[in-house]
Amino acid sequence: MNIILFGPPASGKGTQAKRLVEQGFTHLSTGDMLRAERERGTDLGKTVAEIMDTGGLVSDDIVIRLIEQEISKNPQGSFVFDGFPRTVAQAKALQAMMTSHGVFIDLVIRLDVDIDRLLSERVIARGRSDDNPKSFKKRLNQYIAETTPVAEFYRTKLASVPGMYPIEIVSKEIDKAIKIVRERD
Ligand code: AMP
Secondary structure: OOEEEEOOOOOOHHHHHHHHHHOOOEEEEHHHHHHHHHHHOOHHHHHHHHHHHOOOOOOHHHHHHHHHHHHHHOOOOOEEEEOOOOOHHHHHHHHHHHHHOOOOOOEEEEEEOOHHHHHHHOOOOOOOOOOOHHHHHHHHHHHHHHHHHHHHHOHHHEEEEEOOOOHHHHHHHHHHHHHHHHHHO
């Protein structure tokens, strides 16, 4: 089973991704992969550094290649995609590569949050240099702009989970959505 996990900054997405790993999923975060390339000082890391620092999107080709490398290691694995796909072109490429391995995206989980509430009360201090209110707002708006067309692409697979509830409730809702898909297939 393969899942895409969408959630804005400060939505608890990282916590949920970790939980899914405990359930046996392999976590594929393009953000983590790109940060690892930077840390290793690879050519790719150098190419993407400035784009990442200015909040832009790395080219579709680069992230698609990174994802393809991981999927081809174990095409029948259960993946949870995080931070990918961010564009419809990436979603289409993912679909093509999965189809070529005879596998599919089964479920797209979107953690929905009250953006205004997040902005007013959850600001901020999580220790990320980009977590000042202005850049936080920018990241939120960017997330919405990116996610909307991609969520539309996956509308038949989309499960919206209210992300503002306590972690245990969000976790239960996610597990419920997974169970429904498992029992259906
Ligand atoms: P994240 O940790 O998912 O917020 O990603 C950090 C940064 O990596 C983003 O701001 C983008 O610059 C880049 N990035 C991560 N995933 C993607 C993606 N799927 N497409 C384009 N750029 C990405």
